[in-house]
Amino acid sequence: MLTNQPTFHDEQSLADAAEDLGNQALQQGLIHSFVVRHFADSRQFYIPDEHQEPLTPEQAYLQFKALVTSSD
Numbered sequence: 001m002l003t004n005q006p007t008f009h010d011e012q013s014l015a016d017a018a019e020d021l022g023n024q025a026l027q028q029g030l031i032h033s034f035v036v037r038h039f040a041d042s043r044q045f046y047i048p049d050e051h052q053e054p055l056t057p058e059q060a061y062l063q064f065k066a067l068v069t070s071s072d
Contacts, residue, residue, distance in 0.1 A: 015043045015057040021064035030067045034060075 008014040015036075022034045022045070035046040037054070045060035046052070055063065 011042065011057060014061060018043075018045060018057045018061040018064060021061060021068055025064050025067045028068065028071055030071055 008017045019036060022031075022036075025031045026034065031047060033048050037044040037046070043057055044054035045057065046054055047060075047063065
């Protein structure tokens with residue numbers, strides 16, 4: 001469920017929020033898949049376009065939020 005107030009306060013919680021939004025977009029059929037590569041200190045997000053560079057948690061959050069919000 002989306003709220004108007006972000007629920008993150010650091011990189012880890014931002015990446016968690018991006019994953020949650022990615023899962024929502026997936027469940028709503030807005031994307032076919034996404035991949036998250038976990039590293040010791042960060043995550044990279046890939047949305048199904050193998051020619052696209054990996055997204056940072058910030059970029060992934062904004063892209064997923066735009067997709068989910070526009071579908072409402």
